[in-house]
Amino acid sequence: MDSLIISGGRRLEGVLAAAGSKNAALPILAATLLTHETCALNRVPVLRDVSTMLTLLSSLGVNVRRGEGGVVEVQAESVEHLTAPYDLVKTMRASILVLGPLLARYGKAEVSFPGGCSIGSRPVDLHIRSLEAMGATITVQGGYIVAVAPSGLSGTDFTFDTVTVGGTENAVMAAALARGRTTLRNVAREPEIVDLVRFLKAMGAEIEGEGTDTLEVMGVDSLQGTTWQVMPDRIEVGTYLVAAAATRGKVRIEGIAPQLLGVVRDKLIEAGADITEGDDWVALDMQGRRPRAVDVVTEPYPGFPTDMQAQFTAMNAVAEGTCCVTETIFENRLMQAHEMKRMGAEILIDGDSAHITGQANLQGAPVMASDLRASASLVIAALVASGETRIDRIYHIDRGYENIEGNLQCLGADIRRIST
Numbered sequence: 001m002d003s004l005i006i007s008g009g010r011r012l013e014g015v016l017a018a019a020g021s022k023n024a025a026l027p028i029l030a031a032t033l034l035t036h037e038t039c040a041l042n043r044v045p046v047l048r049d050v051s052t053m054l055t056l057l058s059s060l061g062v063n064v065r066r067g068e069g070g071v072v073e074v075q076a077e078s079v080e081h082l083t084a085p086y087d088l089v090k091t092m093r094a095s096i097l098v099l100g101p102l103l104a105r106y107g108k109a110e111v112s113f114p115g116g117c118s119i120g121s122r123p124v125d126l127h128i129r130s131l132e133a134m135g136a137t138i139t140v141q142g143g144y145i146v147a148v149a150p151s152g153l154s155g156t157d158f159t160f161d162t163v164t165v166g167g168t169e170n171a172v173m174a175a176a177l178a179r180g181r182t183t184l185r186n187v188a189r190e191p192e193i194v195d196l197v198r199f200l201k202a203m204g205a206e207i208e209g210e211g212t213d214t215l216e217v218m219g220v221d222s223l224q225g226t227t228w229q230v231m232p233d234r235i236e237v238g239t240y241l242v243a244a245a246a247t248r249g250k251v252r253i254e255g256i257a258p259q260l261l262g263v264v265r266d267k268l269i270e271a272g273a274d275i276t277e278g279d280d281w282v283a284l285d286m287q288g289r290r291p292r293a294v295d296v297v298t299e300p301y302p303g304f305p306t307d308m309q310a311q312f313t314a315m316n317a318v319a320e321g322t323c324c325v326t327e328t329i330f331e332n333r334l335m336q337a338h339e340m341k342r343m344g345a346e347i348l349i350d351g352d353s354a355h356i357t358g359q360a361n362l363q364g365a366p367v368m369a370s371d372l373r374a375s376a377s378l379v380i381a382a383l384v385a386s387g388e389t390r391i392d393r394i395y396h397i398d399r400g401y402e403n404i405e406g407n408l409q410c411l412g413a414d415i416r417r418i419s420t
Contacts, residue, residue: 002398004391004405006382007414008364011288012249014411016240018232018256019402020045020070023307024192025230026094027169028199029053032074033062033101034177035203037225044072044230048398052092056084060098075225079106086112086143092399096124096145096166100174103136103147110144126160126167133158134171134178155180155219163188163300168215169196175217176205184215190301191260195231202226232256235307235373236401238264241284242308243380244411245273245291246315251411252283263304267312270294271319291315293323293358300329310336310377317345318384319358326353336374339367340381343389364389372400379404383413 020043030053032039044050044066054072058064061080065073082102089095089112102109114124128138128145134153139146155178160167168187173196175182187193189211197210203226206218237253238261244251245268258265258277268284269275271291276283293316298306306329313325317340327333337347337354342365346357364387369375375397382389394417397404405415 001392002394002417002419004379004394005416005418006364006379006389006391008362008383008385008387008389010247010383010412010414012244012247012251012383012408012411012413015252015254016407016410017254018237019043020230021192021195021233022047022049022400023190023233023235024195025050026053027097027173027192027196028228028230029057029072029074030097030101031173031196031200031203032057033060033076033079033098034105034173035223035225036075036077038073038075039203039225040227041072041074042227042229043070043232045070045233045402047400047402048395049092049094049400052088053094056088056095056098059085059088082106082108083110083144084112089114094166096127097169097173099127099145099147100131100170103131103149104153104174104177107149107152109147112144126162126164127170130158130160130167130171130184131174134174134182153178155182155217157183157185159185160187165190165193168193172197172207172215172217173200175219176200176207176223178217178219180219182217182219184217186213187215188300189213191231191234199226199228202228232260234260234264235305237261237282238308239311239376239380239401240407240411241268241282242311242315243383243408244284245271245286246318246380246384248286248288248290249411250283250285252281254281256280256282258282262302264308267294267296267304271315290360291319293319293321293356295323295325297326298329306330306333307373309333310373311380313337313347313354313356314340314377314380316356316358317347317381318360318362322355322357324353324355328352333371335370336377339370339374339378342367343381343385345381361386363387366390366392369393369396372396376401379408383408
């Protein structure tokens with residue numbers, strides 16, 4: 001099992017290129033099931049979750065070819081199996097995204113209940129209800145979601161009870177091949193969903209409303225292949241910007257439109273960062289200053305993203321002042337705070353909130369990652385801490401960050417990976 005060894009105390013300085021977005025690539029890969037023609041995808045990140053999705057597609061009989069430089073070609077001409085097995089689905093929650101496409105194209109799908117990070121309950125009932133509204137019959141058999149629609153799916157008017165990213169993605173993919181018009185209300189508005197919808201439109205889908213809380217989908221008989229470049233990963237970029245801010249450093253990230261960062265950019269400015277930007281780059285400079293503590297409340301997009309909460313918790317642990325970080329999306333997503341306290345962070349957990357008093361210094365210690373973003377937050381804390389920190393269970397971080405140690409080494413960090 002791999003671990004990261006980090007000797008902290010160095011300011012991060014340098015230039016990085018944004019990688020492709022994991023959260024956009026996974027639903028786009030699932031959407032390739034909607035056509036028998038070849039889809040050529042560019043800037044697909046080399047990540048464990050992406051590899052799992054490609055393996056899942058291959059297990060269904062899809063022809064998958066991975067080339068150099070983030071190029072992936074997928075052709076689902078003859079899907080031989082309609083079951084997403086437990087052994088694959090248990091490792092990655094996004095596996096459930098094959099449910100809608102398989103059901104829409106073949107009238108049947110069986111998907112094991114999904115796994116992934118241990119960050120609380122993330123029920124799939126909204127995925128199921130939206131598909132049932134389109135005419136599917138869905139049961140649970142032996143731990144599998146079994147969905148059938150032998151006569152195909154039909155358009156519907158469906159309102160999500162709560163905003164759900166995965167539920168929105170499954171529903172819009174299914175609706176693309178459903179008969180008639182589907183109106184999806186109270187949908188998630190994340191940029192990654194906009195990227196998925198635009199990919200579907202490039203395949204010939206008729207969809208309006210991306211980026212709003214209502215999607216109008218007129219189903220078509222079939223979709224064709226296309227070539228697409230996956231959007232940059234705003235969470236990865238945000239993570240490196242926060243790491244630079246925590247270490248009082250200076251970093252420039254190329255290949256991303258600054259507006260994708262949204263409220264994360266605003267919170268970094270509130271923390272005292274000097275932010276400059278161009279059409280496809282963003283730069284942060286702390287000018288050697290310690291960051292200021294900032295309050296954070298996670299919300300659905302365009303609010304503060306839950307996927308950046310842990311990173312800001314780490315920055316706040318070494319910031320000037322006191323603040324409160326409140327997690328409203330997932331009930332167990334403050335677990336990283338307990339590991340940070342081993343490093344000297346002053347954090348009081350009160351329900352879904354972390355009350356943080358920033359410390360001038362943290363101390364290196366052995367810590368253990370509990371989920372993907374918690375892993376990143378512990379890396380940030382370790383980059384600031386004096387002495388050596390060992391982070392175990394970093395298989396979590398490999399799910400969402402491509403070569404994180406190599407990128408941080410390019411910025412001057414003393415970090416290495418070891419295998420035990």
